[in-house]
Amino acid sequence: MTRPFLSVVIPAYNESPNYSAGCLDPLVPFLSRQKFSWEIVFVDDGSTDDTKARLSEFCRLHPHTRLLTIPHGGKAAAVRAGILAAQGGIILFTDFDQSTPLKFCLDFIAAHRRGAAVVIGVRVHRDAGADSLASRVRSRIFLFFVRLIALPGIRDSQCGFKSFTRGAAAKIFSSLQVCRQNQVSGGYMGAFDVEVLFLARKFGLAIDQLPVDWIRVPSHHLNIWREPVSMLLDTLKIRLYDILGKYG
Numbered sequence: 428m429t430r431p432f433l434s435v436v437i438p439a440y441n442e443s444p445n446y447s448a449g450c451l452d453p454l455v456p457f458l459s460r461q462k463f464s465w466e467i468v469f470v471d472d473g474s475t476d477d478t479k480a481r482l483s484e485f486c487r488l489h490p491h492t493r494l495l496t497i498p499h500g501g502k503a504a505a506v507r508a509g510i511l512a513a514q515g516g517i518i519l520f521t522d523f524d525q526s527t528p529l530k531f532c533l534d535f536i537a538a539h540r541r542g543a544a545v546v547i548g549v550r551v552h553r554d555a556g557a558d559s560l561a562s563r564v565r566s567r568i569f570l571f572f573v574r575l576i577a578l579p580g581i582r583d584s585q586c587g588f589k590s591f592t593r594g595a596a597a598k599i600f601s602s603l604q605v606c607r608q609n610q611v612s613g614g615y616m617g618a619f620d621v622e623v624l625f626l627a628r629k630f631g632l633a634i635d636q637l638p639v640d641w642i643r644v645p646s647h648h649l650n651i652w653r654e655p656v657s658m659l660l661d662t663l664k665i666r667l668y669d670i671l672g673k674y675g
């Protein structure tokens with residue numbers, strides 16, 4: 428098999444409502460219009476609704492799409508599994524709800540052509556007005572500490588739209604230590620993005636930060652109190668692991 432130019436990795440955990448809402452509809456038509464070859468790798472993260480059945484039907488109908496399934500392990504485990512299985516020269520992950528429209532991948536590809544190893548989205552046109560005040564305050568506080576502790580200079584560590592050259596992806600995703608655990612109950616994201624970017628920096632990889640749109644899609648996956656606390660603890664653990672030399 429020749430490698431596709433672009434792999435799009437999409438984690439899915441109980442996404443049946445978003446599937447019904449048509450979130451996936453623009454993907455194949457958009458990618459089919461491009462001159463490059465591509466694949467979509469869905470990772471069903473132990474969904475308890477009918478996401479898996481629906482995605483498997485989707486993949487049966489559409490060439491260049493495939494479905495991996497893992498026991499429920501949270502977003503980190505799902506993205507990691509997808510990235511390590513992806514065949515593309517450039518590997519992008521994006522959220523199922525398409526909060527950042529896939530067309531932004533064209534900017535990301537251009538940045539890779541200019542030499543970036545890692546490209547991350549910065550949510551500039553953010554539909555923040557729709558978020559509750561509590562959720563905005565939480566995210567501000569969390570991001571402030573994350574930057575301070577682990578990622579000075581990174582403008583938006585949490586945007587779910589990031590791409591990697593094949594080599595960078597392999598290096599980073601095989602080195603995750605904190606955010607590779609499985610065995611989680613309910614929705615879980617953790618500081619997975621933080622560890623990815625921390626390692627990218629540690630390995631001296633060139634990171635580009637590009638503006639992207641962010642259309643808010645309400646999400647019921649995450650516990651709004653447990654999640655920021657576990658993110659902060661994970662971030663501290665990343666720093667500690669680094670001091671202990673666990674990243675080599």
Ligand SMILES: Nc1nc2c(ncn2[C@@H]2O[C@H](COP(=O)(O)OP(=O)(O)O)[C@@H](O)[C@H]2O)c(=O)[nH]1
Binds near residue numbers: 500521524
């Ligand atoms: N939040 C969450 N997302 C998961 C999990 N496993 C996989 N995902 C996927 O990660 C992506 C981001 O989830 P979403 O709820 O949209 O997060 P948000 O937009 O940051 O609030 C989606 O594609 C989910 O299907 C999980 O345990 N928790």
Ligand SMILES: [Mg+2]
Binds near residue numbers: 522524526644645
């Ligand atoms: Mg979302």
